[in-house]
Amino acid sequence: MVKSTVIGAVAAVLATLCPPGQSVHYGGTLTLAGSADIDHLDTASGYYGPTFVLERAYSRQLVTAPASRDVSQASAIVADIAAEVPTQANGGVSKDGKTYTFHIKPGVDWDAPSGRRQVTAQDEVLGIKRLCNPAVGAGALQYFTDTIVGMKAFCDGFAKVTPDIPSIARYIQGNTIAGVRAVNDRTVVFQLVQAIPDFLDIMALTFASPAPREYLKYLPDSADFRQHVISDGPYRITGYTANKEITLGRNPAWNPRTDQVRKAYVDGIHVEEGLNQQQTFDAITGGAADSQWDVPPPSAQLGALAAAHDPRLEVMDVGLLEPYVAINIISPNNNGATSNVLVRQALEYAVNKADEINVIGGPNIAQTTCQILAPSSGAYQPFCLYPSTNDQGDPDKAKQLLAQAGYPNGLTLKMIHGDAGTQPAVAKSLQTALARAGITLQLTQVPRSDFYPKYMSNADYARQGAWDIAAVNWRPDWLGDNARTYLSPLLDGSGYTANSPTFGNDYGFYNSSVTNGLLQQAFSSPDRTTANNLFHQAEVQALTDAAVIPMGHQFAVYLHTTALHNANWYPNGVIDPTNVWLDPKH
Template sequence: MHRVLSALTGELDLFFGGKQMRAGMRATTSLLAVVALTFAVPGNAGAENRHGGTLRLAGLGDLDHFDTASAYTAVATMIQRAYTRQLVTHPTTDDPARAGALVADLAAEVPTVANGGISADGRTYTFRIRRGAKWDAPSGARQVTADDVVLGIKRVCNPVAGAGAPQYFTDTIAGMREFCDGFAQVAPETGAIARYLGGHEITGVRALGDRTVRFTLSAPVPDFLEILALGFSSPAPREYLRYLPDGPEFRQHTISDGPYRISSYTPGAEIVFTRNPAWDASADPVRRAHVDGIHVRLGVDRQEVVTLIDTGQADATWDVPVPPDRLAPLLANDDPRLRHADVGMMEPYLVINMLSPNENHATANLLVRQALQYGIDKAAAADIAGGAKIAHPSCQILGPANPAYRQYCPYATPGDHGDPAKARQLLAEAGYPNGLKLKMLHSDVPPQPAIAQSVRDSLARAGITVELVQVGIGDYYGKYLADSTYAREGAWDIVAPNWRPDWIVGANARSYFSPLFDSSGYSADSPNFGSNYGFYHNPRTDGLIHQALTAPDQATANTRFQEAERQILDDAAVVPMVTRDATFFVSARVRGAVRFPNARVDPANVRLAW
């Protein structure tokens, strides 16, 4: 009861206090929402056990991709829970320990060595597909088959809208790299894609009958089940061969094997989900499907999103974070509608462009990069990112919750405020006794401008003058960081992007080290460097990452990841700055808004008090 009373007091503080004062009707509605939350507790009028209603999500941007082969954002991961299924998945829970343990989804059971699903050498995984898992196919409900699983994996590297992290598959499944290399040469046309998919096989993915599928790996992969839990690994129905991957027609004909189907989609405006009549609750141990439908309202800025939720006109955030001015009072009052979770998110971390020609290739100099490590006031950046309750200064890539974590902080400073004197000393040793000038690229989306200004101000103390270059968020990632020409030409020297691992619980060190620091698939002349934006290149680091990814067991993998992290930090490749909790905001009528597996509302498992 204390927590609920605190929430009620917090809303009164918001109503009567200074900058957060709202107009009378809005404040009254907000107050009534919290009162409703106060009395809608377990055991009161059966509110917790009711089914039905429509879950209303609101946000700014459209879904990046409907197609599971290419969808690669946190919001896509959230909504895929409603209309897709995978062989294995993470459970919906508030318990981090339980969240890290994979459970069977389409598979009848999680394969292990003990049950015969994984071979003794760790290179073969066999799955039996659960009977009763069905597609909502145009011709009628149809069982999900092993061929559908094979087709889903094949489509990962299609030449139109392939996966954002194909290396998860090309580095693990036997024959996948060769299959994808061939696919890359195919014309981006429906007919050509269908012919290639029908005429070529992946050595390591085989359907053994209607409901048995076998994966053969090129080497043991301790986290292979985690890869199969990704949306990329979803099966695909044969009807998808009729459409260009994630094209306009595809988006109007997306087929569900989850509890909800897409009944209408208006680009940039709304997505409407209704119940999937082909879905059988007895064949799905993961999704409870309490609500009758899901409505996603698009094109709403984040200030309005929070207002809609605060006043009960929407139920949860879609893609936008809570603005800093709205977040602070919610945190201060421990408002139970604000949920947050440590998901190992680096937000931000500083990437150093190793190829920049500026200032006589200054950023290629280890001493200069070490000076940056000491120059930045991480505590100030953490305050901007959200403050002590959700943002913390960091000196490592991995956090304590990661099983591969081992404490290592080579550039510690008092109170995490930086050490300008040490930074100046290192600059002088590097040949820059009078300081140097660097360009920092940043997006126009808060808090990026404020973070950039903080970096500029803290580095100024060390004699480093930073020129800030602001660009739109689309150009930030889609142009300047995606095209390596800008790095080579010195359009930027430093950037402070965010990184969230592709799965936020369990053994996820791969999703930091493989995309961010493995340069083995690129050269300095490559058209892009993937997510290794500044082209950090060290063959020893690449080797350690490869050893970790092909280790015979997770303990060995963790040791190699620890060694790789130490090397990366010794090379001062990036400056870890802040680890920040993921946050999401829900209305007073939402129940079961737990933190895992996605640190967002699970639309297939929340309930509504109505």
């Protein structure tokens, strides 16, 4: 009875939601196939492309970015659970740009255990407070601590709290964030440290999702939490088995009339995990799955599909920095070799970027790069500090720098990598390239599902020297003027100490007062031009310090069957599962 009501409501508004000139179909189950699990189901900490796919289905934010193939449209923030996007014209933004007021729509409900319940301003305040919980905090916490009045002080205090359920609940209930206030049940106000031009982009992230009060009963993102996720989106999690499968069905508390972004054509979503790259490809091309979950096609097939412009392969320019090499600056190995800028600069010259591009699928999929920022970023200015012929590296220059650093006979480094996708091949390519410069690379393979959440996000492994370098990737959190989304998470170490439990996405703890200062100036700049020039200076400084090794800007790729339609992939570079539909007989 409930399901019929929900489908009827969807049908009632379908005419206003369907893409013009297209015949759509609702119903069926969207099947995604892939290798690894999500990093987190808790929106406070989820920070992984496949996780964003599911979060789009079961969570909502005050504002969001629409799914569109048009970059300008996908960059235009729209209202989600807020009644409207706050502006100075409608009174939602103060004249000085430092106060944002959001009014929550009536009828946006939680699928709570006790029954459907209105999402409130207090829920939004709770969602923001949970971001810096000491158990599993947000991956890009600095977006919020840099912008919201009192957020850093609140988080500094939270960091001292014992990471257990009662201690976390007491701190949240007994402390406030000066700049986040629920005026009434449906009005929440944010006070900023200064006018922030991209604050709405930050608030569109799933980190900024409201949280129901029931979440205080669970340790954030614990195994118990993952069995009790509460939805305010069109789908709810109906089953979760770690590293095996995730299922979602329609959420009976979702009212499509309150949601102009998620169309919810399919009845359910099924994620099948545990497949390798070839098995995933075979499942999709054989019709057993509708699209990929987390791993792209194998490199040989990927290159062929891209060259043939196969309509089943979505190729998307979202400014993806992949691969790049994170360098563990605090590793104790080799008497702290990687803390020496000359060693890190030697690594910049030693890598063979051209070979890495071939390994991941060839020039139809990626282009070599000297930079962190992609050409699509508003702050991009081309430069190259470590040039080489045909981007194949300069092992002689690398040897020279190693000798100057005190390693005339080379050295041995450790690299950790995942066991799926292109990670093993990328690691082998790096091992071969570095050997030319006298650097022996010891490879350690770990499960893909553990690579980021267990190893890269846990600062203990960096401090212990479990790894010296790692090939990772980065997808910007929004489009256009988005230098903050690259440089703040990857390079700003000011929010951490050498003893922090995590360094966020600054995996190797690069922490330069010069770079941090330039970034802070950029964050506080009143206009985009000044900010983008400062972002460029920060990028140059970080690469002079050889903080990371950019190797390629890759197109995001997504393989699906011909039975899947409307695979719009902005804003997060993967398809929006709430906007696809399947052939009627599929």
